[in-house]
Amino acid sequence: MKQEWTFDREDRTDFLIERFGFGDHGAMSVHVRDVQYTLQREGDKEAQTQDVRAGLLFIHENALWETVQFMQDARDGGSERYCVLQNRSSDMWIDFTVATTWSVDRKFADEMDALEPGFYYLFFAQCTKNLQISFHMDAEFRNGVLNYLSAGDSPLPGVYLLMSLAFFSAAIMWLRYLRANASHIHNVHHMMTALVVCKTVSLFAESMRFYYMKTHGDTLTGWNEVYYVFMFLKGMMLFAVILLIGTGWSLLKPHLSTRDKYVITAVLVLQVLSNTAMIAVEETSVGTQSWVTWRDMLHLVDILCCFAILFPIVWSIRSLRASAFTDGKAHINLQKLTQFRSFYLIVVTYIYFTRIALFLLTASLPYNATWVAVFMGELASAAFFSVTGYRFRPVVQNPYLEVATHIEALDEFSLDDDDDMELQQIPIQRRDHLKYTAVKTNANGIKTAVTC
Secondary structure, three states: OEEEEEEEEEOOOEEEEEEEEEOOOEEEEEEEEEEEEEEEOHHHOEOOHHHOOEEEEEEEHHHHHHHHHHHHHHHHHOOOOOOHHHHOHHHEEEEOOOHHHOEEEEEOOOOOOOOOOEEEEEEEEEOOOOEEEEEEEEEEEEEOOOOOOOHHHOOHHHHHHHHHHHHHHHHHHHHHHHHHOHHHOOHHHHHHHHHHHHHHHHHHHHHHHHHHHHHHOOOOOOHHHHHHHHHHHHHHHHHHHHHHHHHOEOOOEOOOOHHHHHHHHHHHHHHHHHHHHHHHHHHOOOOOHHHHHHHHHHHHHHHHHHHHOOHHHHHHHHHHHHHOOOOOOHHHHHHHHHOOHHHHHHHHHHHHHHHHHHHHHHHHOOOOOOHHHHHHHHHHHHHHHHHHHHHOOOOOOOHHHOEOOOHHHHHHOOOOHHHOEEOOOOOEOOOOOOOOEEEEEOOOOOEEEEEO
16 A cells, blocks of 8 residues: 555544555554644744654554553543543554654564554544644555555456456346346336346456456556446446335336436435545545545435435335224235235345445455455355346246235225225236236126236
């Protein structure tokens, strides 16, 4: 990794700048320059240089929680009284008041350095009240000669390439299936095709992007723009497809209700914000105040999107259940809607795994195996796409979209024999927006089909 940071008038007591996993052949090079600080005391009398205590800490993962506790004590009890720089003085490799320490070059293979492989956390910390400090920092972290990725991220180019090939194969199979069942295709199936294509291209671009980062150390490549464009499209399409399938559009009903349109519009707007925040997080230097703001916005908007796609189905079920007692036909829509209950359980499971379980998995993985979390996340996406495509595939008689009309169900909603309607157990597959077929017996005993 090659990175540059510029911090201007920082008054925070401590913050994380970067985390990197170093293996046995790791090396780091950190250089600080243009250090300026402003320290004002009572009466606007400028303090002396010896009053300043500020520097950079290089913390190994084994000492992380102890260091974080020291920092918390400094925030709670005063940074001057509980100074983390005193408690972790051996880890303060750069002291802003001593210019000779502003350059650090360490190699893990060097026996003189005696560095232990693992995650290293680069913290800024200062223990001086009313201090504002500005500085510029250049860093180069690597594992080997041409590997600028963290030890656990080194396999990621191959992981993303493998998953892009898997999604490409799935896209080919899906297109062949659509061609074989062209007469049963709905509009939502075309959107599902576009989603798989966007996912495939975004994974391939991510693979190329990480390969460039691995060999060059930066992200100054044209694959960045390709990745961001298709990542944006993939995010929009994913939530749109989930919402449209959940509301039954194209499969069960030809038009969206006003409420459905409002929800979809709101989710798409949130997705625009989410993708914007994600790009900002990727491109902004870690540790800066703007990066923290974008990261918090990303988490908030992502949570709102996940809740937004789950609430409409709950509202629809409650509304239909309430109207079923006054409208004898409402139970048909209720039956159709409950057919999608298992789909929403799948959606909830997918959201839980990708938002919570993966976070816990990432936090528990060792420094050289962080790629496993990415691989598991992509496997979860592949499984979700496969199950959704299978359940809503275009076929002549898809059991998942069939709605059988039972006389017992009608009796439950106060439809009795007075209607002189003899409903037959006919599976209904929505193709031309037909609802159900009933058989009516006239006075002469002749039965005629009635479409409702």
